[in-house]
Amino acid sequence: xxxxxxxxxxxxxxxxxxxxxxxxxxxxxxxxxxxSFGSVFGTYDLASAQRGFQVYSEVCANCHSMRxxxxxxxxxxxxxxxxxxxxxxNVTVPMGIDDQGAPKEGxxxxxxxxxxxxxNDNAARAANGGALPPDLSLxxxxxxxxxxxxxxxxxxxxxxxxxxxxQDGMNYNKYFPGHQIxxxxxxxxxxVTFADGTSASVExxxxxxxxxxxxxxxxxxxxxxxxxxxxxxxLILMTGLTYAVKRKIWADVH
Amino acid sequence: MADSPxxxxxxxxxxxxxxxxxxxxxxxxxxxAILGGAIAWPLIDSMNPAKDVLALSSIxxxxxxxxxxxxxxxxxxxxxxxxxxxxxxEAKEADAVPLSQLNDPQADKAxxxxxxxxxxxxxxxxxxxxxxxxxxxxxxxxxxxxGWFCPCHGSQYDTSGRxxxxxxxxxxxxxxxxxxxxxxxxxx
Amino acid sequence: xxxxxxxxxxNPVINWIDTRLPVFTMLQKEYGVFPTPKNFNYFWNFGALAxxxxxxxxxxxxxxxxxxxxxxxxxxxxxxxIMRDVNYGWLIRYxxxxxxxxxxxxxYIHIFRGLYYGSYKSPRELLWMMGVxxxxxxxxxxxxGYVLPWGQMSYWGATVITNLFSAFPVVGxxxxxxxxxxxxxxxxxxxxxxxxxYLLPFVLIGVVFLHIAALHVVGSNNPLGIDVKTPxxxxxxHPYYTIKDSVGMCVYLIVFAILVFFAPNFLGDPxxxxxxxxxxxxxxxxxxxxxxxYYAILRSVPNKLxxxxxxxxxxxxxxVLPWLDTSRVRSARFRPIYRQLIWVWVAAFIxxxxxxAHKPEGVWVILSRVCTLYYFLHFLVILPLLGKLERPLxxxxxxxxxxxxxxxxxxxxxxxxxxxxxxx
Numbered sequence: 001x002x003x004x005x006x007x008x009x010x011x012x013x014x015x016x017x018x019x020x021x022x023x024x025x026x027x028x029x030x031x032x033x034x035x036s037f038g039s040v041f042g043t044y045d046l047a048s049a050q051r052g053f054q055v056y057s058e059v060c061a062n063c064h065s066m067r068x069x070x071x072x073x074x075x076x077x078x079x080x081x082x083x084x085x086x087x088x089x090n091v092t093v094p095m096g097i098d099d100q101g102a103p104k105e106g107x108x109x110x111x112x113x114x115x116x117x118x119x120n121d122n123a124a125r126a127a128n129g130g131a132l133p134p135d136l137s138l139x140x141x142x143x144x145x146x147x148x149x150x151x152x153x154x155x156x157x158x159x160x161x162x163x164x165x166x167q168d169g170m171n172y173n174k175y176f177p178g179h180q181i182x183x184x185x186x187x188x189x190x191x192v193t194f195a196d197g198t199s200a201s202v203e204x205x206x207x208x209x210x211x212x213x214x215x216x217x218x219x220x221x222x223x224x225x226x227x228x229x230x231x232x233x234x235l236i237l238m239t240g241l242t243y244a245v246k247r248k249i250w251a252d253v254h
Numbered sequence: 255m256a257d258s259p260x261x262x263x264x265x266x267x268x269x270x271x272x273x274x275x276x277x278x279x280x281x282x283x284x285x286x287a288i289l290g291g292a293i294a295w296p297l298i299d300s301m302n303p304a305k306d307v308l309a310l311s312s313i314x315x316x317x318x319x320x321x322x323x324x325x326x327x328x329x330x331x332x333x334x335x336x337x338x339x340x341x342x343x344e345a346k347e348a349d350a351v352p353l354s355q356l357n358d359p360q361a362d363k364a365x366x367x368x369x370x371x372x373x374x375x376x377x378x379x380x381x382x383x384x385x386x387x388x389x390x391x392x393x394x395x396x397x398x399x400x401g402w403f404c405p406c407h408g409s410q411y412d413t414s415g416r417x418x419x420x421x422x423x424x425x426x427x428x429x430x431x432x433x434x435x436x437x438x439x440x441x442x
Numbered sequence: 443x444x445x446x447x448x449x450x451x452x453n454p455v456i457n458w459i460d461t462r463l464p465v466f467t468m469l470q471k472e473y474g475v476f477p478t479p480k481n482f483n484y485f486w487n488f489g490a491l492a493x494x495x496x497x498x499x500x501x502x503x504x505x506x507x508x509x510x511x512x513x514x515x516x517x518x519x520x521x522x523x524i525m526r527d528v529n530y531g532w533l534i535r536y537x538x539x540x541x542x543x544x545x546x547x548x549x550y551i552h553i554f555r556g557l558y559y560g561s562y563k564s565p566r567e568l569l570w571m572m573g574v575x576x577x578x579x580x581x582x583x584x585x586x587g588y589v590l591p592w593g594q595m596s597y598w599g600a601t602v603i604t605n606l607f608s609a610f611p612v613v614g615x616x617x618x619x620x621x622x623x624x625x626x627x628x629x630x631x632x633x634x635x636x637x638x639x640y641l642l643p644f645v646l647i648g649v650v651f652l653h654i655a656a657l658h659v660v661g662s663n664n665p666l667g668i669d670v671k672t673p674x675x676x677x678x679x680h681p682y683y684t685i686k687d688s689v690g691m692c693v694y695l696i697v698f699a700i701l702v703f704f705a706p707n708f709l710g711d712p713x714x715x716x717x718x719x720x721x722x723x724x725x726x727x728x729x730x731x732x733x734x735x736y737y738a739i740l741r742s743v744p745n746k747l748x749x750x751x752x753x754x755x756x757x758x759x760x761x762v763l764p765w766l767d768t769s770r771v772r773s774a775r776f777r778p779i780y781r782q783l784i785w786v787w788v789a790a791f792i793x794x795x796x797x798x799a800h801k802p803e804g805v806w807v808i809l810s811r812v813c814t815l816y817y818f819l820h821f822l823v824i825l826p827l828l829g830k831l832e833r834p835l836x837x838x839x840x841x842x843x844x845x846x847x848x849x850x851x852x853x854x855x856x857x858x859x860x861x862x863x864x865x866x
Binding site: 298301302303304307311331332333334385386 | 619620621622623624625626628630634720721722723
Binding site: 040068073134137138141142143144146177217219220224225227228229231232235236238239242243245246249250253 | 480519522525526532533536677681682685686688689692693695696699700702703704706707712713715716725
């Protein structure tokens with residue numbers, strides 16, 4: 001019977017070993033980066049997230065929407081109410097219907113949703129050669145490998161290997177599954193000018209953008225982790241106390 | 255029959271009485287069952303497709319505007335349907351393919367309506383993993399066999415919607431449809 | 443005063459109520475002084491934990507329902523509205539989402555406890571069968587709950603699973619249309635799944651009540667698997683087991699909290715952060731982790747109908763388990779061969795879970811077939827034979843006298859025996 005048990009364990013282990021072999025035929029694993037929000041006590045780097053918002057608004061927002069976010073949410077990465085008001089008033093957003101029944105537009109307010117580059121998906125497809133630029137509100141959570149993958153993707157553009165057959169209008173990316181991505185290399189050195197003087201290298205912009213996008217997908221993360229630390233510590237204390245009471249109650253039972 | 259101890263214990267004199275009572279019970283029981291069914295059926299049937307859903311269960315497609323070589327995509331029951339106007343040569347070619355060359359052998363005749371070999375109607379969902387193949391627009395990539403090409407994993411279909419190359423296991427299915435006139439079909 | 447209950451409670455208000463409706467007497471009898479075997483180990487915590495988990499799910503679920511919109515146009519965004527805008531919405535939602543996983547972890551351990559210590563054997567067959575009904579209801583509830591966020595995996599999981607019914611000849615497609623309320627998974631489907639997802643937990647409460655009522659008729663099993671013989675074998679439920687369950691609950695809450703606060707999406711699928719799209723199938727459709735073993739059984743045979751039947755059979759076989767296991771000894775502790783084989787079965791079950799997470803190719807097909815084979819072999823062939831072939835070890839005379847051959851009955855000198863309840 002022991003032999004049978006170890007046989008089962010062997011089959012099980014063989015299965016586990018086979019997994020990476022199968023996976024390696026697809027895109028390589030994105031390398032793990034060091035992020036300020038990585039640990040149990042981690043928080044978002046607000047300056048980086050604000051720069052990331054700048055990269056999003058100046059570059060990504062031309063094609064990608066973030067329909068789940070409102071300008072008021074930007075308070076979460078440290079923008080002041082005045083800054084948010086200023087950012088919102090710079091965009092034109094739909095404001096419902098005017099007295100004549102025609103659609104009306106107006107200046108954005110903090111309560112407005114992020115402006116979408118296209119009125120609907122079909123318009124977005126038509127403007128992008130048939131490929132739909134995905135909404136970025138939850139993109140970090142919606143991809144295997146999360147923030148590391150998005151960073152790897154942004155910095156993973158390269159010349160295709162010699163024998164690689166590319167389709168028209170596609171771009172080679174080391175980390176995109178299948179290696180052919182419709183999005184052209186979005187970032188190039190010095191593309192934006194950061195107010196705080198940070199040099200805008202592709203890596204720096206990607207890092208800041210991923211910081212911003214991770215916050216956008218998980219705005220509750222810092223509060224969640226901080227609450228979690230306190231709750232887990234409290235529960236450990238309670239476990240100790242309860243166990244002591246249990247020992248006392250059970251002391252004379254045999 | 256319902257009351258077996260009573261039935262076994264009674265003597266001949268009472269048996270007619272018992273039978274009458276049994277029958278009465280049986281009829282009442284049947285009545286209760288009918289009542290239960292009558293109450294249950296509207297509830298169950300309310301889960302079936304409602305009128306607004308049924309209204310879309312079949313659609314009419316006008317074929318007149320579709321030029322030779324062109325195709326259109328229509329939505330039917332939430333699925334994209336490809337309607338393609340093949341040229342006479344394409345139809346002849348598709349019909350001539352020996353079944354031994356096919357991954358999922360099916361004659362072209364079995365996939366078109368008699369008398370209308372130039373029209374091919376298929377459900378436009380790749381049988382591999384459900385992507386939407388390209389090829390309905392003349393500008394789309396159509397693959398080596400001139401039919402449809404799935405961009406996800408490179409499955410290639412011929413002008414009859416049959417799988418010729420790639421990971422897809424089966425041909426694009428043909429939805430139920432009929433010709434109402436020479437220029438009009440009803441799908442569903 | 444015929445018909446009135448004679449209450450023994452001193453508090454006049456409680457006494458007044460109890461005289462007319464003896465709920466306090468009942469509570470006292472069933473949860474206060476209820477005689478419980480004294481040798482439970484910590485495995486016996488998991489029934490109470492499952493009960494607590496059900497309460498947590500219902501409480502969080504009701505508050506989620508206040509902000510959720512069961513409409514295919516609004517569902518995905520309303521969940522994100524809960525996550526982003528509703529006060530503590532993210533907390534309630536993550537507790538509910540991970541609570542489902544915790545519920546299955548706790549329940550699977552609870553079931554393992556029953557298998558290991560033979561808790562399904564006479565006279566507890568009906569109690570066990572009611573437990574299988576609870577498992578089925580839980581699965582249905584969890585499946586429909588997973589559809590509600592209306593992400594890609596919600597939608598395609600629902601499509602794949604409901605399509606299973608189409609495997610049945612003749613009525614299959616009609617059943618699927620009836621389930622969908624249309625010709626594909628769509629708004630009517632989402633709507634009815636929400637209604638049923640809200641209803642079924644209350645049905646669960648009902649069956650759980652019967653499960654506990656049946657337990658209190660026949661009494662609990664215990665790690666030795668032998669019957670309670672004397673009052674020395676038992677302890678009043680309160681305070682001995684209320685406090686012991688509390689210890690287990692604290693540990694359970696720590697695990698739960700770590701999931702919720704530090705890895706809330708660890709057990710989820712990235713695809714469910716993409717709104718449902720009927721025109722685009724994800725590359726790999728996988729159910730939630732707790733369904734993976736059954737999913738692997740489904741895919742282990744190439745025939746669709748046979749796969750569906752095997753999958754349902756894998757649960758239904760549990761209903762007849764009390765009659766398949768012919769051994770008269772309950773606890774695996776005294777069954778030298780069964781004690782080994784139950785771990786093989788656990789390995790097969792976990793192996794199936796691993797297979798279910800991978801595409802059915804190459805080694806995974808073989809592994810899932812081997813595990814499926816053992817899963818059924820264990821119940822249908824090994825257990826009936828084993829009861830006849832295996833020579834069980836000598837059973838102890840009583841719970842309070844775990845060493846065989848010692849003096850029967852009588853109170854023992856303090857510290858004379860080991861404490862079996864400390865063994866987990």
